[in-house]
Amino acid sequence: IVMTQSPATLSVSPGERATISCRATQSLSTFLAWYQQKPGQAPRLLIYDTSTRATGVPARFTGSASGTDFTLTISSLQSEDFAIYYCQRYDNWPLVYTFGQGTKLEIK
Amino acid sequence: EVQLLESGGGLVQPGGSLRLSCAASGFTFNSYAMSWVRQAPGKGLEWVSTISGSGSNTYYGDSVKGHFTISRDNSNNTLYLQMNSLRVEDTAVYYCASQRALYYFDYWGRGTLVTVSS
Numbered sequence: 001i002v003m004t005q006s007p008a009t010l011s012v013s014p015g016e017r018a019t020i021s022c023r024a025t026q027s028l029s030t031f032l033a034w035y036q037q038k039p040g041q042a043p044r045l046l047i048y049d050t051s052t053r054a055t056g057v058p059a060r061f062t063g064s065a066s067g068t069d070f071t072l073t074i075s076s077l078q079s080e081d082f083a084i085y086y087c088q089r090y091d092n093w094p095l096v097y098t099f100g101q102g103t104k105l106e107i108k
Numbered sequence: 109e110v111q112l113l114e115s116g117g118g119l120v121q122p123g124g125s126l127r128l129s130c131a132a133s134g135f136t137f138n139s140y141a142m143s144w145v146r147q148a149p150g151k152g153l154e155w156v157s158t159i160s161g162s163g164s165n166t167y168y169g170d171s172v173k174g175h176f177t178i179s180r181d182n183s184n185n186t187l188y189l190q191m192n193s194l195r196v197e198d199t200a201v202y203y204c205a206s207q208r209a210l211y212y213f214d215y216w217g218r219g220t221l222v223t224v225s226s
Contacts, residue, residue, distance in 0.1 A: 033212035041170075042203055042216035043145075043153065049211065086153055090211040095167040097143075097155035 005100030022087035129130035130187040135144030151155030
């Protein structure tokens with residue numbers, strides 16, 4: 001199974017909405033997570049199990065799915081949201097974790 | 109507060125070895141699976157290896173299978189990654205990450221840089 005994340009770069013103005021997609025080549029479970037990474041920092045878990053926000057993550061971050069398409073939506077972008085975002089899927093047989101290629105969210 | 113602190117990175121020649129450590133605190137270490145995830149310079153994230161809470165089960169990505177070994181010391185709350193036969197393509201920042209559930213990585217350390225070069 002391959003995960004294709006798009007777009008590679010997304011330019012959005014503060015206050016607007018950003019949508020990042022991750023598509024699987026085969027149907028998978030709901031075990032998909034999203035991470036945010038700022039320059040020089042470790043990744044931070046945002047969303048797990050497709051749509052559950054991690055502790056302390058603002059409500060403007062929403063995860064959803066439709067079939068093999070997974071989406072991270074950030075409503076009303078704040079300055080601190082400009083970063084790189086990765087999706088990550090989990091397969092349990094064999095146990096493998098795969099990250100998407102990443103989406104750089106930049107200020108327009 | 110969960111804290112993960114990696115150490116042991118550095119410059120090593122191709123074919124050399126290195127052992128990374130990750131000191132954990134702020135949670136019940138032996139109840140969590142732990143993993144290593146790496147990031148080559150300017151590149152994305154790549155899963156390296158995972159170990160169960162007891163240490164009895166280990167898993168590896170295809171690119172490191174056979175030359176990296178993950179282990180843990182639950183009495184000292186420490187995770188390890190023994191890296192042998194290092195290759196230039198193993199150059200990356202190595203992060204340790206905790207896993208309350210196997211599906212995702214909930215806390216990450218700051219990482220330690222491994223550079224493989226002659």
